[in-house]
Amino acid sequence: MEFMQNKKHIYLSGTFNQTQNTTQNSSFDTVPICSASIEDAVNLIRQIAPDTQIETRYIDEADGYTLGAPVFCRYDIPGFDRSTKDGFAVRAEDTKDATPENPIRLTFSGSIKNGYSPSHILTKGSCMGITTGGALPNGSDAVVMLEYACFKETYVEIYCPVVPGDNVIRKDEDAKAGEIIFPEGKILRPQDIGVLAGFGICTVQVRAMPVIGILSTGPELVPADGRPKRGEVRETNSYLISALCRKLGALPKRYGIAWEGMADLSNMLCTAVSECDAIIISGGSAHDERDRTAEVISHYGSILLSGMSISPRKKMVIGAIRGKPIIGLPGHPASVYLLLLLVVSNLIQAMKGSVTQGLLKEHAIAGDDMKAHPDREYHIPVRIDNGYVFSLSRKAGLVSLLTHCDGIVHIPQGSRGVKKGEQVEVMDLTMIRSPFHIHPHDQYDAKLY
Amino acid sequence: MEFMQNKKHIYLSGTFNQTQNTTQNSSFDTVPICSASIEDAVNLIRQIAPDTQIETRYIDEADGYTLGAPVFCRYDIPGFDRSTKDGFAVRAEDTKDATPENPIRLTFSGSIKNGYSPSHILTKGSCMGITTGGALPNGSDAVVMLEYACFKETYVEIYCPVVPGDNVIRKDEDAKAGEIIFPEGKILRPQDIGVLAGFGICTVQVRAMPVIGILSTGPELVPADGRPKRGEVRETNSYLISALCRKLGALPKRYGIAWEGMADLSNMLCTAVSECDAIIISGGSAHDERDRTAEVISHYGSILLSGMSISPRKKMVIGAIRGKPIIGLPGHPASVYLLLLLVVSNLIQAMKGSVTQGLLKEHAIAGDDMKAHPDREYHIPVRIDNGYVFSLSRKAGLVSLLTHCDGIVHIPQGSRGVKKGEQVEVMDLTMIRSPFHIHPHDQYDAKLY
Numbered sequence A, B: 001m002e003f004m005q006n007k008k009h010i011y012l013s014g015t016f017n018q019t020q021n022t023t024q025n026s027s028f029d030t031v032p033i034c035s036a037s038i039e040d041a042v043n044l045i046r047q048i049a050p051d052t053q054i055e056t057r058y059i060d061e062a063d064g065y066t067l068g069a070p071v072f073c074r075y076d077i078p079g080f081d082r083s084t085k086d087g088f089a090v091r092a093e094d095t096k097d098a099t100p101e102n103p104i105r106l107t108f109s110g111s112i113k114n115g116y117s118p119s120h121i122l123t124k125g126s127c128m129g130i131t132t133g134g135a136l137p138n139g140s141d142a143v144v145m146l147e148y149a150c151f152k153e154t155y156v157e158i159y160c161p162v163v164p165g166d167n168v169i170r171k172d173e174d175a176k177a178g179e180i181i182f183p184e185g186k187i188l189r190p191q192d193i194g195v196l197a198g199f200g201i202c203t204v205q206v207r208a209m210p211v212i213g214i215l216s217t218g219p220e221l222v223p224a225d226g227r228p229k230r231g232e233v234r235e236t237n238s239y240l241i242s243a244l245c246r247k248l249g250a251l252p253k254r255y256g257i258a259w260e261g262m263a264d265l266s267n268m269l270c271t272a273v274s275e276c277d278a279i280i281i282s283g284g285s286a287h288d289e290r291d292r293t294a295e296v297i298s299h300y301g302s303i304l305l306s307g308m309s310i311s312p313r314k315k316m317v318i319g320a321i322r323g324k325p326i327i328g329l330p331g332h333p334a335s336v337y338l339l340l341l342l343v344v345s346n347l348i349q350a351m352k353g354s355v356t357q358g359l360l361k362e363h364a365i366a367g368d369d370m371k372a373h374p375d376r377e378y379h380i381p382v383r384i385d386n387g388y389v390f391s392l393s394r395k396a397g398l399v400s401l402l403t404h405c406d407g408i409v410h411i412p413q414g415s416r417g418v419k420k421g422e423q424v425e426v427m428d429l430t431m432i433r434s435p436f437h438i439h440p441h442d443q444y445d446a447k448l449y
Helices: A007-015 A038-048 A190-198 A237-247 A261-275 A287-300 A333-351 B007-015 B038-048 B190-198 B237-247 B261-275 B287-300 B333-351
Strands: A054-058 A087-090 A104-111 A126-130 A142-145 A149-152 A155-158 A180-182 A203-207 A211-217 A251-258 A278-282 A302-306 A317-321 A324-329 A361-366 A377-385 A388-391 A407-411 A423-428 B054-058 B087-090 B104-111 B126-130 B142-145 B149-152 B155-158 B180-182 B203-207 B211-217 B251-258 B278-282 B302-306 B317-321 B324-329 B361-366 B377-385 B388-391 B407-411 B423-428
Touching: A038 A302, A038 A317, A038 A324, A038 A333, A087 A155, A180 A190, A190 B237, A190 B333, A211 A237, A211 A261, A237 A251, A237 A278, A237 A333, A237 B190, A251 A261, A261 A278, A261 A287, A261 A324, A278 A333, A287 A302, A287 A317, A287 A324, A324 A333, A333 A377, A333 A407, A333 B190, A361 A407, A388 A407, B038 B302, B038 B317, B038 B324, B038 B333, B087 B155, B180 B190, B211 B237, B211 B261, B237 B251, B237 B278, B237 B333, B251 B261, B261 B278, B261 B287, B261 B324, B278 B333, B287 B302, B287 B317, B287 B324, B324 B333, B333 B377, B333 B407, B361 B407, B377 B423, B388 B407
Parallel strands: A104 A126, A211 A251, A211 A278, A278 A324, A361 A388, B104 B126, B211 B251, B211 B278, B278 B324, B361 B388
Antiparallel strands: A054 A203, A087 A126, A087 A142, A104 A155, A149 A155, A302 A317, A317 A324, A361 A423, A377 A388, A377 A407, A407 A423, B054 B203, B087 B126, B087 B142, B104 B155, B149 B155, B302 B317, B317 B324, B361 B423, B377 B388, B377 B407, B407 B423
């Protein structure tokens, strides 16, 4: 219970805390990590993440899913030698002496219609008209482009030599039968769906989307469409978490706000555990609320991590109940957002069996000084402008911070920060950021940098 | 009809073309653009793109939609002065002489519970306990952090002075009533959904998703789950186009394959025009097929653009039937993919009223020479590796090219290409590419560059 024993907490319990004393609690069965880095949290979450079921999906409904098994090619693709140009199918050796001055004459043996298998066998000294995509007749091994030939009704003049394979896609050049096309763990994208269709694979084995239960706690919360009185605030986090879960390929399931302390939260959590694959609880901003989350988790399961060594300080609890990960996040939307990006993204990836870890990072130049204390790691919300990053206000309580944040700059523990002009790494919020850049004046030329 | 008159076409009509002669056609009512750049095509497509209807959506189902009207803030947010720290609400002027050696003593007037409006008015010389997110009592204008104070039951010692506003979010610091939060044309992202919830805006006016009809033509096509005979290929494009339309925020509607020439294509197209907002026809790779698409469009409406000056040559037709854009694309999936990224993305953006144009670009270093002829513009598929881009095979007939392509490098008309080591711009395929980088060995540290 070491994590409960920090001075501040005891101090607060003794003074402000009018509700039940949360330090009395003895059901922990493991010693939780107390001063974790983000990396610790990610490692832990990946360890405890349960795999979702494998299901079969039609490729048309599989975009964004992770493959639960490798995909093998069942046939040679394209399956026949195919022309890549409009021109004439030839035997390459027939053309070896062709020059513009002394063209070779080849007998014209008709044209190949796309979609049909040419029955004609190309004999020495002859050629056939072919269009892009057409099947080469047996006997031919190259295509002379239209531009290097001249059609003369019964024969064709060839001005340039070709070698076997010129302007041809070999019958197994796209893929060979038996070859692995995509490995297990690959996330399918639209272009991959196209490839699967082209290879005749119309169903795939994928990991089911994890179902993420979402609970909010805090006596100061009112529903987003409610009317807060002075001191109350609108419940924001469940909307943010839901939308982000969907973007990350999970199914959010909302359970509402637990207003009335332990009993309320316990009931909700038990229901959620029985219905979901993992649960996210975003806490009220008050200390007693945060601790209540930890207490309920430890009552039904165990706390595995509590307390982070990142700045600004974020209260995060990771636990497990009946093998299902439970993540307790702080109350401020900006803090919730950061921990979703840094930690929860990994939970969802791991549950889906994705081989990828975390979100993309890019390089940029610091547009201002970003100071840091070497004792802690920092994750600084920044605005990205023309290749430079500028740190944003660190008031995590501002909801609008969410929308102004283009990226997150990581300053590792041990660093005193970065100076203006130095190169930094920015976490790419692409999947969060719109794929389209907002530069209405940059007609067709929008740039990230 | 100038675009039909190029030498190659006439040559082909006279030799291979066993179907009806496609140059006899007199229903064009405008003179189409014949040798267009991508920019010409984008400008045209943006001119003819019809806006979709405005609809009301619950924010929970609005991620990815484009705002059809600006969103105004209806209340001051957060609506009351709010503490950003755990500590003591004070009158700043009471603390001005505080030092660690000579702390100021303030009378402790109780604590503020989060979610409640403090009725107590803070009088000179007193303070109240407050936690992060709590409402400041009337009379107080700053918060002293817990770390700079010591609680002594009836009074509190303050070791540092604060000025008004310290550790406080002002009642309208997030947003002021009447302020525009998001402009018309903004694409909503998960973090924006969070902001809307936090600001008490639970429904928004958005543009409906455009419905895109998808047709394929070509006698060589068999359905993706069919068994192609020699010379036949699987129909790939409708899957690729569907998945990409969804990713771009449009609703695909598939109409299948028009095998049997004009009548079949005409019937399908008429149905699609009556049911969709725009139509994409991907053509067979044979010339007569491509021209058939143009002919059908011009029969029912008009051709506005035909022929591109890009390399490798892509046959693209843009027309309109009853005010609905019709785009004829080539047959090769890789060519279709490129034109979807470059042109169709703009169509969908424009129909949704998005202020953004085209896809993101990033900087990278050419990993090899990319030669170009100054007469044409090039869009070269590349692999991105550690900040370098390497050009991929330009055999557009390879289906697997789709999945190996991380980005597209644009070489404008007039350029002779780029040399290894030079900086280039890469079109970001982020929304196409998975948001997660495939570097299993880079634990938590996956990088784009």
